[in-house]
Amino acid sequence: MAETLVTVVCLLSSAALTAARAPHIVFVLADDFGWYDVGYHGSEIRTPNLDRVSAGGVRLDNYYVQPICTPSRNQLMTGRYQIHTGMQHQIIWPCQPYCVPLNEKLLPQYLKEAGYATHMVGKWHLGMYKKDCLPTRRGFDTYFGYLTGSEDYYTHGHCYPISALNLTRCALDLREGEEVATGYKGVYSTELLSQKAIGIIEKHNSDKPLFLYVALQAVHAPLQVPERYLSPYRFIKDTHRRFYAGMVSAMDEAVGNITLALQQAGLWENTVLVFSTDNGGQTLSGGSNWPLRGRKGSLWEGGVRGVGFVASPLLKRPGTVSRELIHISDWLPTLVGLAGAIPNTTNPLDGFNVWNTVSNGFASPRLELLHNIDPLFTDIAPCPGREHQLTLAEGVSRDSWANSVFNVSIHAAIRSSNWKLLTGFPGCDIWFPRPGFNRSRSSPFKPDPLKPVMLFNIEKDPEEREDVSAWFPSVVDNLLSRLHQHQKSALPINFPDDDPRCDPGPTGAWGPWA
Numbered sequence: 186m187a188e189t190l191v192t193v194v195c196l197l198s199s200a201a202l203t204a205a206r207a208p209h210i211v212f213v214l215a216d217d218f219g220w221y222d223v224g225y226h227g228s229e230i231r232t233p234n235l236d237r238v239s240a241g242g243v244r245l246d247n248y249y250v251q252p253i254c255t256p257s258r259n260q261l262m263t264g265r266y267q268i269h270t271g272m273q274h275q276i277i278w279p280c281q282p283y284c285v286p287l288n289e290k291l292l293p294q295y296l297k298e299a300g301y302a303t304h305m306v307g308k309w310h311l312g313m314y315k316k317d318c319l320p321t322r323r324g325f326d327t328y329f330g331y332l333t334g335s336e337d338y339y340t341h342g343h344c345y346p347i348s349a350l351n352l353t354r355c356a357l358d359l360r361e362g363e364e365v366a367t368g369y370k371g372v373y374s375t376e377l378l379s380q381k382a383i384g385i386i387e388k389h390n391s392d393k394p395l396f397l398y399v400a401l402q403a404v405h406a407p408l409q410v411p412e413r414y415l416s417p418y419r420f421i422k423d424t425h426r427r428f429y430a431g432m433v434s435a436m437d438e439a440v441g442n443i444t445l446a447l448q449q450a451g452l453w454e455n456t457v458l459v460f461s462t463d464n465g466g467q468t469l470s471g472g473s474n475w476p477l478r479g480r481k482g483s484l485w486e487g488g489v490r491g492v493g494f495v496a497s498p499l500l501k502r503p504g505t506v507s508r509e510l511i512h513i514s515d516w517l518p519t520l521v522g523l524a525g526a527i528p529n530t531t532n533p534l535d536g537f538n539v540w541n542t543v544s545n546g547f548a549s550p551r552l553e554l555l556h557n558i559d560p561l562f563t564d565i566a567p568c569p570g571r572e573h574q575l576t577l578a579e580g581v582s583r584d585s586w587a588n589s590v591f592n593v594s595i596h597a598a599i600r601s602s603n604w605k606l607l608t609g610f611p612g613c614d615i616w617f618p619r620p621g622f623n624r625s626r627s628s629p630f631k632p633d634p635l636k637p638v639m640l641f642n643i644e645k646d647p648e649e650r651e652d653v654s655a656w657f658p659s660v661v662d663n664l665l666s667r668l669h670q671h672q673k674s675a676l677p678i679n680f681p682d683d684d685p686r687c688d689p690g691p692t693g694a695w696g697p698w699a
């Protein structure tokens with residue numbers, strides 16, 4: 186009895202302590218920032234701010250995101266796998282009438298309940314066909330940003346072909362709250378969004394905990410950057426890579442500015458800053474994930490192993506590198522936990538609270554990671570010389586996987602400790618050469634033909650060069666049955682046809698139409 190009482194008192198006082206000192210949370214999400222694009226991974230691109238801020242924090246070396254944009258943001262905001270929101274397929278295109286299901290409770294809603302001021306700046310991309318889907322209706326007190334994907338960094342316009350109308354519509358996509366924001370034409374997005382974020386930091390009343398989600402446009406295509414960021418990169422011969430490098434420098438400066446603003450506002454001592462990419466780099470637009478295989482859009486490591494770190498004076502072991510398995514869906518329970526709250530949702534979470542892993546270096550509570558299961562997958566970007574999707578699917582029925590519990594034609598991947606199993610066509614599988622290096626020298630391998638089931642030991646073989654499925658049949662069987670279990674819990678895919686009523690017309694802006 187006495188012991189129980191003591192426990193209760195301890196729990197209460199630690200909860201009270203947490204509540205009293207709930208940290209400010211700043212989450213910076215970069216777009217399409219590749220593994221080899223940060224200075225501390227050896228890149229030729231200079232990122233002094235990311236290097237410095239992360240050096241004082243904890244760099245996440247075994248950190249995973251989703252291979253494309255909407256899914257990563259979806260999991261960040263819900264703490265749940267895409268198969269559990271029906272969003273396992275692709276991104277939300279501007280005219281598709283759907284959004285993250287409205288019965289999902291999003292991160293800012295939890296934090297708002299825990300007493301936070303909640304602000305968002307930047308890219309939403311979680312659906313906007315009706316007003317109830319907008320960030321301001323889903324937990325954010327304020328919002329400044331754009332609702333769709335890839336847009337012009339200066340005009341803030343986005344072009345999309347509306348096939349039912351036989352036209353490509355180019356229209357503004359920028360909002361302040363729910364209103365269209367005009368008057369920012371010509372202001373470079375990376376500077377605009379970081380200025381907006383800094384404005385929020387400067388105005389914030391530090392008595393209240395702050396949640397600021399900064400979803401930068403950088404460094405997604407199109408390749409646009411002010412000249413002053415380009416000049417240090419004259420030594421880069423490849424034009425795409427040179428522009429991309431400039432864009433990374435601008436983003437790096439933005440993160441430096443935001444960090445400085447937190448310090449100047451007196452918030453930094455009680456701030457947890459998370460930096461994460463949303464997916465691997467896009468090699469078609471200057472990004473690099475070297476030496477990892479594949480790229481954005483694929484389930485290879487180049488698509489899903491992400492640059493990420495946590496910086497905070499509250500970390501118990503600053504200046505370390507965490508090699509523990511952490512996933513983007515883990516931030517929701519982690520950050521809600523830091524807020525002193527419990528994610529009291531009726532929808533079961535797939536994420537884990539990894540604060541003790543990040544801060545104290547404890548073992549990760551995450552033993553498994555479902556990368557995705559998408560029966561409708563097709564690779565939508567060109568992958569030169571690798572159009573083997575069909576041969577792969579045809580081969581399946583003839584081979585030994587015909588009786589597998591899981592349909593191995595399906596694009597899927599799962600990680601369990603060091604093992605990673607891939608089925609179906611994982612997406613573009615090239616080992617893209619290190620930027621500036623000679624393709625023929627850096628890729629001596631002639632890869633094995635892809636098989637419908639492949640197993641890699643990621644710890645020993647992070648480049649996914651040696652499929653060891655033949656040597657570990659029981660691991661393969663186990664992981665196939667895990668995929669089968671996960672697939673049984675999946676919602677049907679929601680991927681509706683375009684609704685031509687989305688058309689904002691020649692002078693309108695992208696936004697809710699229903």
Ligand SMILES: *[C@@H]1O[C@H](CO)[C@@H](O)[C@H](O)[C@H]1NC(C)=O
Pocket residue numbers: 351
């Ligand atoms: C679509 O527009 C193009 C060019 O404006 C035109 O050539 C074509 O005939 C149109 N197609 C239909 C089905 O209206």
Ligand SMILES: *[C@@H]1O[C@H](CO)[C@@H](O)[C@H](O)[C@H]1NC(C)=O
Pocket residue numbers: 375376377379380435436438439442
């Ligand atoms: C960072 O702050 C400096 C000084 O105010 C400013 O000149 C620069 O444009 C800012 N950079 C970005 C990317 O916002």
Ligand SMILES: *[C@@H]1O[C@H](CO)[C@@H](O)[C@H](O)[C@H]1NC(C)=O
Pocket residue numbers: 298529530531
């Ligand atoms: C979660 O807790 C908050 C604060 O106590 C409460 O307002 C909310 O209704 C709860 N939500 C659920 C789904 O239980």
Ligand SMILES: *[C@@H]1O[C@H](CO)[C@@H](O)[C@H](O)[C@H]1NC(C)=O
Pocket residue numbers: 559560561592593594595596
């Ligand atoms: C297996 O999955 C593939 C790809 O999604 C699909 O085309 C095929 O119909 C499935 N086969 C069975 C037996 O369900």
Ligand SMILES: *[C@@H]1O[C@H](CO)[C@@H](O)[C@H](O)[C@H]1NC(C)=O
Pocket residue numbers: 623624625626
């Ligand atoms: C790449 O290597 C090949 C073969 O060694 C050589 O002929 C070619 O000049 C090299 N190209 C560059 C750009 O270094």
